[in-house]
Amino acid sequence: MTTEAKPSQPTRTAADLLVECLEAEGCEWVFSVPGEEILDVLDALSRSPSIRHVTTRHEQGAAFMADVYGRLTGRSAVALATLGPGATNLITGIADAFLDRAPMVAITGQASSAKLHKEAHQVVDIVQMFAPVTKWNTRVERVDAIPEIVRKAFRVASLEKPGPTHIELPENLAATAPESGDAIRPLPPTLAYFPEPTDQAIEHAARLISVSERPLVLAGNGVIRRRAAPEVVDELVQRDADLHLHHAGPPERARQPEELRPRGLRRAERERHRELLRRRAPVHLTRLLSSATTGCSSLWQVPIGRQRRQPPCLPMRWRSPRTATRQPVAVARRRPPAPKLLVSGCLRRLRRA
Numbered sequence: 001m002t003t004e005a006k007p008s009q010p011t012r013t014a015a016d017l018l019v020e021c022l023e024a025e026g027c028e029w030v031f032s033v034p035g036e037e038i039l040d041v042l043d044a045l046s047r048s049p050s051i052r053h054v055t056t057r058h059e060q061g062a063a064f065m066a067d068v069y070g071r072l073t074g075r076s077a078v079a080l081a082t083l084g085p086g087a088t089n090l091i092t093g094i095a096d097a098f099l100d101r102a103p104m105v106a107i108t109g110q111a112s113s114a115k116l117h118k119e120a121h122q123v124v125d126i127v128q129m130f131a132p133v134t135k136w137n138t139r140v141e142r143v144d145a146i147p148e149i150v151r152k153a154f155r156v157a158s159l160e161k162p163g164p165t166h167i168e169l170p171e172n173l174a175a176t177a178p179e180s181g182d183a184i185r186p187l188p189p190t191l192a193y194f195p196e197p198t199d200q201a202i203e204h205a206a207r208l209i210s211v212s213e214r215p216l217v218l219a220g221n222g223v224i225r226r227r228a229a230p231e232v233v234d235e236l237v238q239r240d241a242d243l244h245l246h247h248a249g250p251p252e253r254a255r256q257p258e259e260l261r262p263r264g265l266r267r268a269e270r271e272r273h274r275e276l277l278r279r280r281a282p283v284h285l286t287r288l289l290s291s292a293t294t295g296c297s298s299l300w301q302v303p304i305g306r307q308r309r310q311p312p313c314l315p316m317r318w319r320s321p322r323t324a325t326r327q328p329v330a331v332a333r334r335r336p337p338a339p340k341l342l343v344s345g346c347l348r349r350l351r352r353a
Helices: 014-024 036-046 059-073 091-100 126-133 143-158 199-211 221-225 229-238 263-280 285-294 339-352
Strands: 029-032 052-055 077-081 104-110 136-139 164-170
Touching: 014 036, 014 143, 014 164, 029 036, 029 059, 036 052, 036 077, 036 104, 059 077, 059 091, 059 104, 091 104, 091 126, 091 164, 104 126, 104 143, 126 136, 126 164, 136 143, 143 164, 221 229
Parallel strands: 029 052, 029 077, 077 104, 104 164, 136 164
Antiparallel strands: none
16 A cells, blocks of 8 residues: 655745745835845745735835835835845935835845855945945844844834834845744734823923914924824914915915815915916926927017016017917027127128118
């Protein structure tokens, strides 16, 4: 009696453990350009039911996509790249996330750890290179440390002030099985606590606002990240504070949020601001764009009623009759000739006559 041999299950590698940790962190998107040193990670990502992999044309695009995703959602996405030039191409997007305070996690491949002490092809010190533009970064040296490293990378990326973190995984470790076998599991995410001001600081701020005559509130990026902008505006409007938002028009009165104003008032304010722009800017961008759409090669355009302010060397002419509007367009020409040239021209004509 013969028994059929059961197919052996694939060995659980460090790449599989890394993807399991990403799933435990709630990571939904991984943006990358495939490379040889990250093939084991890509193979593990192909078996993940919850993580979607997006192949980009350039590593810089992958970093910017993870940067914008973190800025809009407040959650960390992963930008994955190979060693050498693939990792260096991530720096621009990682630096942008570092300056704009967007959470993201960068994972880069690396050559075998046996080659890091000597000169090898495309081997550069990515950990030291990413240090100025990341909140925290490290290199994986033990497979069993991957759950702790991934947990710290996502936690530090989301804490105030948020920013990018970086993990480097050598090629030989990515294909190695964990030392503890199947006993090693991802660490569960914990609740991140954000810093809060003390009662003394709040009382001091309240005293400054109460004694001020025209308080000006500057709501920064932290208010936007915590989705507290509507509450701040509503509270100030209800207390009749003089809230001056940055706008093209002069702040004659406190402006309320867009949803609290009637439609007629919103339309009237838009028209008033357009009129202010027309008064302050003789050459408006919309008129420059209209000249490009109508085929006019001149950059000087003025609305009707502004011809008197144009220099005398810019005569007016009409557009082609095919255009729907007959708006005059100022056409630049050469400056009028000097008086000496005019006299010589007149004498030349008299001699011919």
